Amino acid sequence: MTQATRTLEEHFNRLIEADQRIEPRDWMPEGYRKTLIRQIAQHAHSEIIGMQPEGNWITRAPSLRRKAILIAKVQDEAGHGLYLYSAAETLGVSRAELLDLLHTGKQKYSSIFNYPTLTWADVGAIGWLVDGAAITNQVPLCRCSYGPYARAMVRICKEESFHQRQGFEILYTLSHGTPEQKAMAQDAVNRWYWPSLMMFGPPDEESKHSAQSMAWKIKRHSNDELRQKFVDMIVPQAEALGLTLPDPDLKWNPERGHYDFGLIDWDEFYEVLKGNGPCNRQRMEHRRRAHEEGAWVREAALAYARKQQERVRKEQAA
Amino acid sequence: MTGPLFEYALRLGDDALILAQRLGEWISRAPELEEDVALANIALDLLGQARSLLSYAGQVEGAGRDEDALAYLREERQFRNVQLVELPNGDFARTIARQLFFATYQLGLYQALATSKDATLAGVAGKAVKEVAYHADHATQWTLRLGDGTEESHRRMQEAVDRLWPYTHELFESDELVRGLAAEGVAVDPATLRPAWQEQVTGVLAEATLAVPEDDWRPTGGRRGIHTEHLGYLLAEMQYLPRAYPGAKW
Numbered sequence: 190m191t192q193a194t195r196t197l198e199e200h201f202n203r204l205i206e207a208d209q210r211i212e213p214r215d216w217m218p219e220g221y222r223k224t225l226i227r228q229i230a231q232h233a234h235s236e237i238i239g240m241q242p243e244g245n246w247i248t249r250a251p252s253l254r255r256k257a258i259l260i261a262k263v264q265d266e267a268g269h270g271l272y273l274y275s276a277a278e279t280l281g282v283s284r285a286e287l288l289d290l291l292h293t294g295k296q297k298y299s300s301i302f303n304y305p306t307l308t309w310a311d312v313g314a315i316g317w318l319v320d321g322a323a324i325t326n327q328v329p330l331c332r333c334s335y336g337p338y339a340r341a342m343v344r345i346c347k348e349e350s351f352h353q354r355q356g357f358e359i360l361y362t363l364s365h366g367t368p369e370q371k372a373m374a375q376d377a378v379n380r381w382y383w384p385s386l387m388m389f390g391p392p393d394e395e396s397k398h399s400a401q402s403m404a405w406k407i408k409r410h411s412n413d414e415l416r417q418k419f420v421d422m423i424v425p426q427a428e429a430l431g432l433t434l435p436d437p438d439l440k441w442n443p444e445r446g447h448y449d450f451g452l453i454d455w456d457e458f459y460e461v462l463k464g465n466g467p468c469n470r471q472r473m474e475h476r477r478r479a480h481e482e483g484a485w486v487r488e489a490a491l492a493y494a495r496k497q498q499e500r501v502r503k504e505q506a507a
Numbered sequence: 508m509t510g511p512l513f514e515y516a517l518r519l520g521d522d523a524l525i526l527a528q529r530l531g532e533w534i535s536r537a538p539e540l541e542e543d544v545a546l547a548n549i550a551l552d553l554l555g556q557a558r559s560l561l562s563y564a565g566q567v568e569g570a571g572r573d574e575d576a577l578a579y580l581r582e583e584r585q586f587r588n589v590q591l592v593e594l595p596n597g598d599f600a601r602t603i604a605r606q607l608f609f610a611t612y613q614l615g616l617y618q619a620l621a622t623s624k625d626a627t628l629a630g631v632a633g634k635a636v637k638e639v640a641y642h643a644d645h646a647t648q649w650t651l652r653l654g655d656g657t658e659e660s661h662r663r664m665q666e667a668v669d670r671l672w673p674y675t676h677e678l679f680e681s682d683e684l685v686r687g688l689a690a691e692g693v694a695v696d697p698a699t700l701r702p703a704w705q706e707q708v709t710g711v712l713a714e715a716t717l718a719v720p721e722d723d724w725r726p727t728g729g730r731r732g733i734h735t736e737h738l739g740y741l742l743a744e745m746q747y748l749p750r751a752y753p754g755a756k757w
Contacts, residue, residue: 237540240534240535240543241535244534244535247531247532247534248528248531248532248744248745249744249745249747249748250748251579251748251749251752251755251757252575252579252749252757253524253554253557253558253561253574253575253578254558255757256531256554257551257554257555257558260531260534260547260550260551260554261547261551263534263535263547264534264543264544264547264548264551267534267540267543267544267547268544270540271540271541271544274540309748309757359757362756362757363757366755366756366757367752367754367755369752369755370752370755475535475536478536479535479536479537479538480538482536482538482598483537483538483539483542483599484538485657485659485660485663486538486539486542486599486653486660487538487539488656488657488659488660489652489653489656489657489659489660490652490656491656492656492657492660493651493652493653493655493656494652496655
């Protein structure tokens with residue numbers, strides 16, 4: 190390491206220690222850059238793939254108000270994807286490269302979106318549980334050490350908390366509706382509860398990137414801490430909904446001041462991560478098809494832009 | 508029985524509702540993320556217009572039907588939208604051609620309707636005019652890019668224009684009902700919108716290096732509930748939950 194690099198690194202470390210933000214033009218260790226690119230890109234991919242399970246219900250939403258809210262939500266997700274790709278681009282990669290990595294399976298997206306939305310109540314369960322877990326994960330990211338990511342998260346979290354309330358409201362309406370509707374809501378919660386707990390990632394002792402990410406203040410809390418926080422939040426909300434969580438080991442632990450909960454099926458988690466969940470292939474095919482079938486449109490836009498530039502250039506020359 | 512004002516609000520509301528439903532199918536399938544956002548945005552605007560118009564129709568009718576009763580519990584033969592909006596999305600060019608034709612029509616319509624003697628219709632139109640101007644601009648920009656882009660995009664855009672052109676005639680059909688309401692200063696006679704529409708659309712097509720079709724086939728019937736075979740499937744999908752759980756609230 191040269192003296193110059195050492196000085197840069199010391200400066201970087203001082204910024205991190207002082208809780209200052211790292212900005213795109215600042216020097217940063219290569220590992221920090223790579224970790225952030227991976228994390229932000231996968232976060233962006235999750236927003237984009239996450240449009241599919243909910244988008245699945247846009248044409249079938251049971252009232253015009255619900256349909257409008259759902260369209261607005263899925264539109265927000267595309268917007269979140271755009272913010273996040275932009276944040277990643279400040280680190281020196283392009284959106285096109287990142288999409289390639291997604292389409293070739295070299296980068297991942299959140300495993301939760303590999304589960305199917307089978308009933309209307311799933312739209313509520315996704316809003317309440319999946320967006321709830323996302324918020325728990327993402328609020329601390331608003332204080333992440335990398336400025337562009339932290340600022341993107343401030344905007345995203347505002348919209349996410351609105352989505353979560355909407356999801357809760359869908360379930361509340363169903364659980365206070367007809368017996369069939371209540372059963373539909375309970376069934377959805379039964380299917381989404383465990384996958385949403387998996388959204389926080391593997392247990393701390395198995396989490397590869399955690400320690401370094403925490404030292405760099407990219408992450409502020411461990412996976413298990415956040416998971417616990419989430420469980421503590423949703424238990425009273427489930428009571429308010431009049432729905433149960435499918436976990437016989439769930440109970441208040443007065444000594445810890447937290448809810449104890451059951452063991453997560455990590456085999457299932459790793460299977461889904463490997464590509465063997467119920468919808469992995471479908472989600473990827475859908476995404477790749479949209480991209481491939483849109484290629485001629487993107488090419489047309491480029492060709493038109495070139496022609497326009499050429500026309501302007503000729504006019505100026507004349 | 509239902510009066511002319513109910514029927515008129517239903518026609519405009521159904522146009523917006525059915526096109527919103529079609530655009531909703533695009534979301535997560537667009538060529539670019541920006542287009543997922545744009546198409547969702549347009550769908551949302553149209554859905555908003557549909558909700559205002561259908562709520563108003565229900566109010567005018569006075570039989571206790573709200574926007575959802577009208578959207579979800581009418582059958583195909585009772586829908587009043589033009590056939591253009593119910594046609595399948597096809598490829599992106601087909602969707603853009605439909606948007607160009609329809610948004611340009613709606614822009615003229617709402618501009619005129621904003622001065623309606625019916626305060627509700629004038630209010631809905633006044634608000635919608637800003638949205639629809641954006642829709643028309645979006646479709647125009649894409650018509651130019653596709654028409655004057657690559658050989659492939661030009662071919663597809665021309666094919667889309669040719670394919671949908673016959674369905675534009677229905678947009679401008681008058682009947683006794685609308686002429687009556689127009690005479691009272693409540694509605695806009697669609698026939699009066701044609702010249703400006705024609706000028707605008709043919710101008711865009713020319714700039715996009717596309718030919719204006721001369722096809723005079725005039726499929727029609729939507730305003731009388733005579734639809735293409737596509738609408739039945741669209742409604743089966745859209746309406747299935749309220750039909751399966753009668754009386755439930757969502």
